[in-house]
Amino acid sequence: MLAGRxxxxxxPPRRGLGTGDAVDFDSxxxxxxxxxxxxxxxNASKLSFEEQYRNAxxxxxxxxxxxxxxxxxxxxxxxxxxxxxxxxxxxxxPVLSLFDTTSSTIATVNEKRLAGERLLxxxxxxxxxxxxxxxxxxxxxxxxxxxxxxxxxxxxxFTASMGQFRDCVLRTPVHADNQVSVSQVLNAVILDQVRxxxxxxxxxxxxxxxxxYMLEGLYETEEEEEHLKLYLTSFEPEFLRASxxxxxxxxxxxxLDADAGTFCRHAKKRVSEEEDRxxxxxxxxTLRKIKTVVETELIKNxxxxxxALEGSGVKYMLDNDRTSDLAMIxxxxxxxDPQKTELKKAVQSRIVEQGTxxxxxxxxxxxxxxxxxAPTGDKADSEDKAPEKPINLQTNAAIGWVDGVLRxxxxxxxxxxxxxxxxQGLQTALxxxxxxxxxxxxxxxxxxxxxxxxxxxxGIKGKTENEVDALLxxxxxxxxxxxDKDMFERYxxxxxxxxxxxxxxISMDAERQMISKMKMEVGNTFTQRIEAMFxxxxxxxxxxxxxxxxxxxxxxxxxxxxxxxxxxxxSTMWPLEAMAxxxxxxxxxxxxxxxxxxxxxxxxxxKFYLDKHSGRKLTWQANMGTADLRxxxxxxxxxxxxxxNVSTYAMIILLLFNDxxxxxxxxxxxxxxxxxxxINELTRNLQSLAVASKTQVLTKKPMSxxxxxxxxxxxxxxxxxxxQRVKIGVVTSGNRVEDPIERSETEKKNNDTRxxxxxxxxxxxxxxxxxxxxxxxxxxxxxxxxxxxxPDINMVKKxxxxxxxxxxxxxxxxxEPAAYRYLA
Amino acid sequence: MSDTPPPFVTxxxxxxxxxxxxxxxxxxxxxxxxxxxxxSKFFEATTGRCNLSTINGVVLEKVCEYLYYNLKNKNASDVxxxxxxxxxxxxxxxxxxxxxx
Numbered sequence: 001m002l003a004g005r006x007x008x009x010x011x012p013p014r015r016g017l018g019t020g021d022a023v024d025f026d027s028x029x030x031x032x033x034x035x036x037x038x039x040x041x042x043n044a045s046k047l048s049f050e051e052q053y054r055n056a057x058x059x060x061x062x063x064x065x066x067x068x069x070x071x072x073x074x075x076x077x078x079x080x081x082x083x084x085x086x087x088x089x090x091x092x093x094p095v096l097s098l099f100d101t102t103s104s105t106i107a108t109v110n111e112k113r114l115a116g117e118r119l120l121x122x123x124x125x126x127x128x129x130x131x132x133x134x135x136x137x138x139x140x141x142x143x144x145x146x147x148x149x150x151x152x153x154x155x156x157x158f159t160a161s162m163g164q165f166r167d168c169v170l171r172t173p174v175h176a177d178n179q180v181s182v183s184q185v186l187n188a189v190i191l192d193q194v195r196x197x198x199x200x201x202x203x204x205x206x207x208x209x210x211x212x213y214m215l216e217g218l219y220e221t222e223e224e225e226e227h228l229k230l231y232l233t234s235f236e237p238e239f240l241r242a243s244x245x246x247x248x249x250x251x252x253x254x255x256l257d258a259d260a261g262t263f264c265r266h267a268k269k270r271v272s273e274e275e276d277r278x279x280x281x282x283x284x285x286t287l288r289k290i291k292t293v294v295e296t297e298l299i300k301n302x303x304x305x306x307x308a309l310e311g312s313g314v315k316y317m318l319d320n321d322r323t324s325d326l327a328m329i330x331x332x333x334x335x336x337d338p339q340k341t342e343l344k345k346a347v348q349s350r351i352v353e354q355g356t357x358x359x360x361x362x363x364x365x366x367x368x369x370x371x372x373x374a375p376t377g378d379k380a381d382s383e384d385k386a387p388e389k390p391i392n393l394q395t396n397a398a399i400g401w402v403d404g405v406l407r408x409x410x411x412x413x414x415x416x417x418x419x420x421x422x423x424q425g426l427q428t429a430l431x432x433x434x435x436x437x438x439x440x441x442x443x444x445x446x447x448x449x450x451x452x453x454x455x456x457x458x459g460i461k462g463k464t465e466n467e468v469d470a471l472l473x474x475x476x477x478x479x480x481x482x483x484d485k486d487m488f489e490r491y492x493x494x495x496x497x498x499x500x501x502x503x504x505x506i507s508m509d510a511e512r513q514m515i516s517k518m519k520m521e522v523g524n525t526f527t528q529r530i531e532a533m534f535x536x537x538x539x540x541x542x543x544x545x546x547x548x549x550x551x552x553x554x555x556x557x558x559x560x561x562x563x564x565x566x567x568x569x570x571s572t573m574w575p576l577e578a579m580a581x582x583x584x585x586x587x588x589x590x591x592x593x594x595x596x597x598x599x600x601x602x603x604x605x606x607k608f609y610l611d612k613h614s615g616r617k618l619t620w621q622a623n624m625g626t627a628d629l630r631x632x633x634x635x636x637x638x639x640x641x642x643x644x645n646v647s648t649y650a651m652i653i654l655l656l657f658n659d660x661x662x663x664x665x666x667x668x669x670x671x672x673x674x675x676x677x678x679i680n681e682l683t684r685n686l687q688s689l690a691v692a693s694k695t696q697v698l699t700k701k702p703m704s705x706x707x708x709x710x711x712x713x714x715x716x717x718x719x720x721x722x723x724q725r726v727k728i729g730v731v732t733s734g735n736r737v738e739d740p741i742e743r744s745e746t747e748k749k750n751n752d753t754r755x756x757x758x759x760x761x762x763x764x765x766x767x768x769x770x771x772x773x774x775x776x777x778x779x780x781x782x783x784x785x786x787x788x789x790x791p792d793i794n795m796v797k798k799x800x801x802x803x804x805x806x807x808x809x810x811x812x813x814x815x816e817p818a819a820y821r822y823l824a
Numbered sequence: 825m826s827d828t829p830p831p832f833v834t835x836x837x838x839x840x841x842x843x844x845x846x847x848x849x850x851x852x853x854x855x856x857x858x859x860x861x862x863x864s865k866f867f868e869a870t871t872g873r874c875n876l877s878t879i880n881g882v883v884l885e886k887v888c889e890y891l892y893y894n895l896k897n898k899n900a901s902d903v904x905x906x907x908x909x910x911x912x913x914x915x916x917x918x919x920x921x922x923x924x925x
Contacts, residue, residue: 046867050876050877132863136866139858139861146924
């Protein structure tokens with residue numbers, strides 16, 4: 001209360017409480033004891049709180065607090081021992097005997113349960129009574145708690161009596177002769193109930209909960225420390241142990257007779273059940289612990305087996321798109337192992353398996369027709385069009401492979417988002433396995449490039465911009481996995497050049513889009529040359545139109561004059577050797593003889609071009625061009641002219657027949673002599689002119705598939721085509737899968753390029769570092785080059801040797817490990 | 825007693841004065857609060873009348889004044905001091921101790 005402000009004299013109280021009347025302790029205690037008894041027998045309504053309180057108050061004021069405290073404790077102990085304990089023991093004993101002798105007597109589950117519930121109920125009753133009485137007693141003795149207990153640091157009377165309840169009721173042995181205490185029986189009963197609940201029986205959850213409350217309300221010591229709750233010290237360990245056992249058994253039985261999906265569903269259900277149980281029946285304190293138990297016993301210890309389960313494990317789920325099951329597996333794995341090692345392993349191995357399947361299927365597809373194609377040379381007439389077949393098949397196989405890989409990728413991407421919550425770790429795992437199996441396939445660069453080629457030529461026809469975009473993106477994802485990007489560049493350039501020169505590409509926009517995508521993915525240097533190719537094409541278009549204007553200005557009105565369209569290509573940027581694969585590099589390229597009217601045009605252009613750009617050299621690549629001819633067929637019904645679209649070589653050949661009187665022939669040898677077309681090109685062109693059934697502008701004698709030097713060729717007067725315009729393709733001029741010889745050649749060339757880049761990288765590094773030891777040098781080289789390809793260590797070593805020989809580097813003597821020095 | 829106890833209780837001094845105060849105010853005093861606690865079925869709780877035989881009318885009047893004063897200013901700050909006559913100081917202190925205010 002607030003003190004008065006005045007300094008007036010303070011009057012003594014009119015009637016002193018502490019001094020006035022002598023207090024007779026014993027008589028007062030008797031009154032108190034009687035009323036305590038009333039409280040315990042629930043007859044408190046007749047008592048006056050004020051009277052009891054006043055008595056206790058006085059006793060404490062009289063410094064008899066200690067005696068009062070001890071007396072009350074005494075009283076409580078007597079009460080608990082004499083009144084409560086016998087009741088509890090009476091119900092606990094039958095339970096104990098039932099639990100003890102489960103093996104010998106046939107105690108039905110029901111009996112056990114009833115006895116258990118009786119004990120629980122009795123305990124609950126006793127506990128609630130005790131709690132109520134003690135709270136009333138505490139109220140009455142509030143003054144004692146406040147003054148005496150605080151001053152003497154005694155536990156409040158409530159706490160003390162709780163301890164007594166613990167000692168006198170729970171810790172008493174059920175039988176005098178054995179050591180089983182009431183609390184142990186209680187634990188057993190609760191565990192039994194929980195077990196029944198787990199097995200699906202109905203139990204009285206609230207009853208269980210109140211008993212758990214009791215255990216939670218009691219402490220080991222009078223200090224009531226949080227971690228010394230009886231619940232935590234006596235019940236919880238037992239509970240966890242029992243749960244462990246339960247789930248261990250359940251896990252093994254479940255594994256025997258359930259599939260992985262069921263197992264996961266069950267495990268998940270169990271976990272949530274246990275969570276519920278902790279909330280509704282037991283204490284939330286146990287939540288985390290029991291979860292750990294379930295997770296370890298049910299999930300962690302069995303996860304590997306579940307994932308590997310034959311016929312229903314992860315493999316099965318992946319194969320059958322069981323997204324929800326996979327999500328569950330993922331969830332379970334995430335619980336026990338943040339790394340999800342097992343799941344990752346399983347998924348990875350499955351990807352590699354499936355990827356290898358795709359690889360093998362493609363290899364099989366490319367090899368199967370390759371075998372019959374080998375003997376076709378001998379029995380050519382037996383198989384129609386056989387030489388074309390394997391090529392198409394192989395191209396199809398390539399595209400099939402890409403499609404297969406993309407499908408796989410789509411599938412797993414889907415799993416990743418749907419089932420695996422886009423988990424980072426799994427994503428890297430997926431990427432790694434894709435990289436593994438894709439790179440295990442040795443022709444991937446070629447195939448991916450072919451895939452683009454095919455799509456650029458045909459695939460994107462009639463597709464919307466978005467679809468094209470998606471398609472290209474897919475291709476780019478594959479590109480991302482490719483380790484040997486230089487190989488891919490090589491193939492892509494080769495295929496691109498064919499597309500550009502033969503105008504096979506459907507959409508230049510798509511091509512440009514593709515390049516910008518590649519640029520983003522792989523970097524500037526990668527696309528530089530490809531872009532240069534496009535530039536050349538654009539410049540050439542300009543050049544041609546300029547030339548046409550130039551010719552018009554010259555005023556050379558030659559009606560016979562052939563139009564010309566030239567593509568001037570920078571030789572370093574274009575894979576020219578790939579376009580004319582039959583020449584070795586050192587060898588001089590044989591010039592073919594153009595017919596005079598063409599030669600004139602050619603020279604005209606050469607003059608025009610060299611006037612504009614002096615010092616450049618033009619080399620004519622006749623093998624890449626096409627020509628439009630107008631041919632006149634005497635025998636044809638209706639309109640007698642047809643436009644023929646042929647390759648440059650075919651044009652030259654056909655022009656030879658212009659000068660020939662009808663009925664005359666040219667032998668293959670003669671054609672060769674007159675035109676100087678390389679023999680393999682010549683045969684190919686003659687084949688397409690004379691053998692292919694729809695475009696037989698020439699007839700050949702003898703009629704066979706192969707062209708021999710002695711074969712004779714006639715102009716085919718009977719040629720007929722319903723179309724006005726006839727396109728005569730040269731056999732095997734399209735982009736296709738390479739045969740093994742071409743492949744090894746490409747690889748060899750690629751290795752040469754690589755050697756160059758490796759040397760460049762070494763020199764760059766050494767120039768900067770001056771001195772470096774061997775390991776570090778190799779590591780840096782690899783690091784610099786991985787964006788383009790994965791350098792072979794032996795190759796790097798050889799390059800170092802070669803650089804030392806050429807005195808760019810020297811070995812530093814007497815160093816361990818070996819080191820090099822840069823020689824400027 | 826009914827579920828909702830009546831809102832007013834009677835405090836009786838040793839010299840017979842009866843003060844009828846609101847239950848909320850009365851419960852400011854810890855002892856009276858326990859006394860009136862409906863879960864423990866003491867005589868006072870059932871009847872709503874508290875005989876405070878250690879406190880006389882004058883003091884109890886002041887106590888009641890304080891109970892209301894405390895209730896009113898429970899959450900306020902800068903509360904003006906209550907007027908306490910010096911001659912009642914000691915008795916009020918003892919009453920406060922007894923009532924656990």
